[in-house]
Amino acid sequence: MAFILKSHKVGRYKEDIMAIRFSKVLENKKQSDLGCLLALTAQPNIISFAGGLPAPATFPIKELTEIAIKVREKDGSNAMQYGPARGYMGLRQAIADRMNSLYKNHGMKTVDAKSIMITSGSQQGLDITGRAFIDKDDVVLVESPSYLGALGAFAFEQPKFVEVPTDHEGMIPSELDKILAKTENAKFIYVIPNYQNPTGITWSLERRKAFMEVVNKYQIPVFEDNPYGDLRFEGEEIPPLKAFDTEDLVIYSGTFSKVLAPGMRIAWILASETIMKKFDEIKESTDLCTSCVGQREVAMYMNEYDFEGHIRENCKLYEHRRNVMWEAIQKYFPSDVKCQCPHGGLFLWVELPEHMNARKLFEVCIENEVAFVPGDAFFPASAKNNFFRLNFSYNDDELIIEGIKRIAKAMKEYK
Amino acid sequence: MAFILKSHKVGRYKEDIMAIRFSKVLENKKQSDLGCLLALTAQPNIISFAGGLPAPATFPIKELTEIAIKVREKDGSNAMQYGPARGYMGLRQAIADRMNSLYKNHGMKTVDAKSIMITSGSQQGLDITGRAFIDKDDVVLVESPSYLGALGAFAFEQPKFVEVPTDHEGMIPSELDKILAKTENAKFIYVIPNYQNPTGITWSLERRKAFMEVVNKYQIPVFEDNPYGDLRFEGEEIPPLKAFDTEDLVIYSGTFSKVLAPGMRIAWILASETIMKKFDEIKESTDLCTSCVGQREVAMYMNEYDFEGHIRENCKLYEHRRNVMWEAIQKYFPSDVKCQCPHGGLFLWVELPEHMNARKLFEVCIENEVAFVPGDAFFPASAKNNFFRLNFSYNDDELIIEGIKRIAKAMKEYK
Numbered sequence: 001m002a003f004i005l006k007s008h009k010v011g012r013y014k015e016d017i018m019a020i021r022f023s024k025v026l027e028n029k030k031q032s033d034l035g036c037l038l039a040l041t042a043q044p045n046i047i048s049f050a051g052g053l054p055a056p057a058t059f060p061i062k063e064l065t066e067i068a069i070k071v072r073e074k075d076g077s078n079a080m081q082y083g084p085a086r087g088y089m090g091l092r093q094a095i096a097d098r099m100n101s102l103y104k105n106h107g108m109k110t111v112d113a114k115s116i117m118i119t120s121g122s123q124q125g126l127d128i129t130g131r132a133f134i135d136k137d138d139v140v141l142v143e144s145p146s147y148l149g150a151l152g153a154f155a156f157e158q159p160k161f162v163e164v165p166t167d168h169e170g171m172i173p174s175e176l177d178k179i180l181a182k183t184e185n186a187k188f189i190y191v192i193p194n195y196q197n198p199t200g201i202t203w204s205l206e207r208r209k210a211f212m213e214v215v216n217k218y219q220i221p222v223f224e225d226n227p228y229g230d231l232r233f234e235g236e237e238i239p240p241l242k243a244f245d246t247e248d249l250v251i252y253s254g255t256f257s258k259v260l261a262p263g264m265r266i267a268w269i270l271a272s273e274t275i276m277k278k279f280d281e282i283k284e285s286t287d288l289c290t291s292c293v294g295q296r297e298v299a300m301y302m303n304e305y306d307f308e309g310h311i312r313e314n315c316k317l318y319e320h321r322r323n324v325m326w327e328a329i330q331k332y333f334p335s336d337v338k339c340q341c342p343h344g345g346l347f348l349w350v351e352l353p354e355h356m357n358a359r360k361l362f363e364v365c366i367e368n369e370v371a372f373v374p375g376d377a378f379f380p381a382s383a384k385n386n387f388f389r390l391n392f393s394y395n396d397d398e399l400i401i402e403g404i405k406r407i408a409k410a411m412k413e414y415k
Numbered sequence: 416m417a418f419i420l421k422s423h424k425v426g427r428y429k430e431d432i433m434a435i436r437f438s439k440v441l442e443n444k445k446q447s448d449l450g451c452l453l454a455l456t457a458q459p460n461i462i463s464f465a466g467g468l469p470a471p472a473t474f475p476i477k478e479l480t481e482i483a484i485k486v487r488e489k490d491g492s493n494a495m496q497y498g499p500a501r502g503y504m505g506l507r508q509a510i511a512d513r514m515n516s517l518y519k520n521h522g523m524k525t526v527d528a529k530s531i532m533i534t535s536g537s538q539q540g541l542d543i544t545g546r547a548f549i550d551k552d553d554v555v556l557v558e559s560p561s562y563l564g565a566l567g568a569f570a571f572e573q574p575k576f577v578e579v580p581t582d583h584e585g586m587i588p589s590e591l592d593k594i595l596a597k598t599e600n601a602k603f604i605y606v607i608p609n610y611q612n613p614t615g616i617t618w619s620l621e622r623r624k625a626f627m628e629v630v631n632k633y634q635i636p637v638f639e640d641n642p643y644g645d646l647r648f649e650g651e652e653i654p655p656l657k658a659f660d661t662e663d664l665v666i667y668s669g670t671f672s673k674v675l676a677p678g679m680r681i682a683w684i685l686a687s688e689t690i691m692k693k694f695d696e697i698k699e700s701t702d703l704c705t706s707c708v709g710q711r712e713v714a715m716y717m718n719e720y721d722f723e724g725h726i727r728e729n730c731k732l733y734e735h736r737r738n739v740m741w742e743a744i745q746k747y748f749p750s751d752v753k754c755q756c757p758h759g760g761l762f763l764w765v766e767l768p769e770h771m772n773a774r775k776l777f778e779v780c781i782e783n784e785v786a787f788v789p790g791d792a793f794f795p796a797s798a799k800n801n802f803f804r805l806n807f808s809y810n811d812d813e814l815i816i817e818g819i820k821r822i823a824k825a826m827k828e829y830k
Contacts, residue, residue, distance in 0.1 A: 020636055020664075021602065023550050023572070026693050056492035064495070068483035077471035080479070080676035120535050120680075120702040127701045131571070135438050153700045156546070157438070187436065221435055249435075261495035263707035265535075278441050285568045286542045287535040291706050292678035 041371035047403035087118025106239030145378030161380035170203030195345025228345035233319035248272035332408035370406035456786035462818035502533025506714035521654030560793030576795035585618030610760025643760035648734035663687035743819035785821035
């Protein structure tokens with residue numbers, strides 16, 4: 001073969017060319033070292049607070065088995081066939097009904113099932129949104145800090161991330177206004193107003209209203225990611241941004257991953273028809289449709305089982321585990337380590353004294369067989385190194401206490 | 416609000432700006448009218464040969480119900496939890512085992528389960544591949560004609576499609592060689608060597624070998640899409656291109672959509688580790704992982720049920736329906752309409768006399784309550800208007816015969 005190659009004057013020689021040339025996006029993409037770091041946390045002896053996994057004890061296996069049988073027996077031919085890109089209408093209707101019962105009293109416009117698209121996990125909604133809006137060097141505005149998985153999905157479209165100053169009540173509207181006034185190519189704002197990932201912060205009602213005034217002023221789309229809203233341990237229900245969305249700018253996303261079962265990969269997006277038509281095109285090209293059988297199972301669970309009761313049980317367990325972690329932190333962490341107690345969700349956010357680096361602490365923690373996610377990756381534009389995220393939903397009481405003790409020990413050993 | 420807007424000198428006024436600005440790719444994307452056209456085929460009185468749907472009668476509902484119970488009872492906690500981006504090892508192993516038993520005697524290197532990624536339908540594999548390789552204006556080489564869904568997925572990355580001349584034995588290697596010799600930015604070749612969509616053509620063994628020699632000469636990656644390979648009605652098994660892939664250039668894709676159940680959305684990709692590492696990044700960003708419960712169900716079906724026997728049953732049914740359609744075509748279509756009888760798969764490709772336009776015939780067919788897919792959309796670079804695609808897997812004998820009669824009637828009415 002080599003002889004033939006050298007004896008023929010073809011346009012390119014085998015020797016001249018790179019065997020495989022990936023797209024520029026991939027070639028230029030900064031390879032995050034976080035993956036390698038987190039791979040370390042998967043060792044069996046390590047107590048990991050790094051993931052965002054629900055507790056397997058919450059999965060309603062018995063009910064999901066009954067449902068699996070019923071769906072296959074009653075509607076097997078449709079469940080096993082291709083379905084529409086926007087999703088199974090039975091599930092979209094069940095989601096619309098639930099959103100209406102939760103939020104209509106808070107002033108939200110009636111949700112029409114037709115405006116809902118089922119996605120393969122909320123991650124797919126993030127990916128679709130990035131592809132629909134972002135061109136290279138466009139600006140995406142995010143809370144500071146923001147969710148890693150969203151930043152990662154959007155990064156494929158090569159935007160510039162701008163962190164909008166954020167305090168304990170959420171993104172600061174006056175700061176957002178200032179940034180939007182001077183930013184020409186801002187495409188959308190990505191926010192998690194309930195029990196934010198990674199900070200656990202919930203936006204106040206006033207903050208939400210003020211935020212939406214700025215949004216309406218600039219007519220900029222918003223991606224409202226709400227995976228944790230149902231995991232409320234205390235305080236009143238605060239309506240989503242979507243309830244104040246008079247101009248159809250909010251893309252609202254919810255998921256069954258945190259309150260039912262992530263392994264089913266079922267989530268949804270609610271948006272205006274203008275946006276949804278573009279999303280249809282992308283959804284169809286990326287996976288044709290989400291699991292038709294999975295969609296029917298979730299719909300049946302919502303319609304025929306006690307979903308609200310199930311969510312209340314989840315909340316009880318997670319509230320208890322948050323309390324266990326919070327008390328252990330109070331007891332074992334040094335007093336110069338700051339931490340705010342979240343009112344729901346899955347995460348606790350820890351601030352170290354400024355001289356400490358969470359990556360270095362992570363290394364000491366791994367030696368002590370305990371792990372978390374170092375916080376720097378959650379800040380896409382600034383470089384803050386003295387934060388880390390703890391998950392309190394997955395481990396049981398004993399492991400939580402032991403893990404927090406180990407982190408406290410690592411803090412003492414930190415040089 | 417309007418008053419405030421006008422009284423403040425903000426950078427942009429509400430009046431000045433478009434409410435929502437999508438990405439340039441989406442804004443520039445030629446909106447295919449095929450969607451609207453095919454929407455017409457969904458009317459209940461229309462006999463549609465337009466889709467590519469398997470026959471629901473082939474779905475092994477009873478077995479899949481038993482499996483659903485067993486998976487949830489035995490392994491519910493893992494089935495309902497998040498899983499690895501590359502997929503559930505049990506399914507990857509079952510796929511590797513089957514590929515080895517089918518193709519090792521044909522000289523294929525032993526497939527390692529680690530080199531397999533599970534995707535949410537083969538459509539996702541196409542999307543991931545497009546994103547991994549294509550930059551705007553790069554060249555993707557395809558058979559002439561080629562599969563619509565692949566062209567649609569790749570189109571999001573804005574490549575130039577080059578149709579490589581193709582005859583009844585497949586893509587013509589000498590023509591491919593000529594094109595590659597003068598094409599600098601060719602990123603990969605997309606082909607369907609078995610029972611191609613839309614033509615039904617199967618590449619000969621000699622053609623496959625000669626094709627791979629050209630591929631190796633230019634060291635260009637190949638996406639070998641093999642959704643229909645198991646649906647062989649007659650002739651010997653011809654090994655896939657992957658069996659001749661001495662330089663790890665072939666990305667092989669298979670799916671359970673045509674031989675088990677498309678509603679589960681489970682397919683796979685087999686590729687070198689260099690390629691797979693890039694695919695991992697994209698897969699994780701697009702949906703984290705494919706349905707963990709669905710993956711376990713398919714694995715159990717492969718391991719504990721008679722998958723090969725099930726495939727044979729599918730083939731019998733589809734061979735019968737192909738025969739019914741083929742005989743009806745011989746009987747009712749005018750003699751100047753050409754058509755080659757496929758040896759497997761789901762589709763028949765029809766060539767009209769050059770003066771006839773398949774879009775116009777489609778309109779007459781809709782009036783006669785029968786539908787197909789006009790062929791022009793399968794030619795991304797050339798403009799051939801006298802072809803159309805018929806699906807023979809979905810409708811029963813009576814509908815097939817009646818539908819072909821109606822098309823024949825429309826051909827007579829065509830002006």
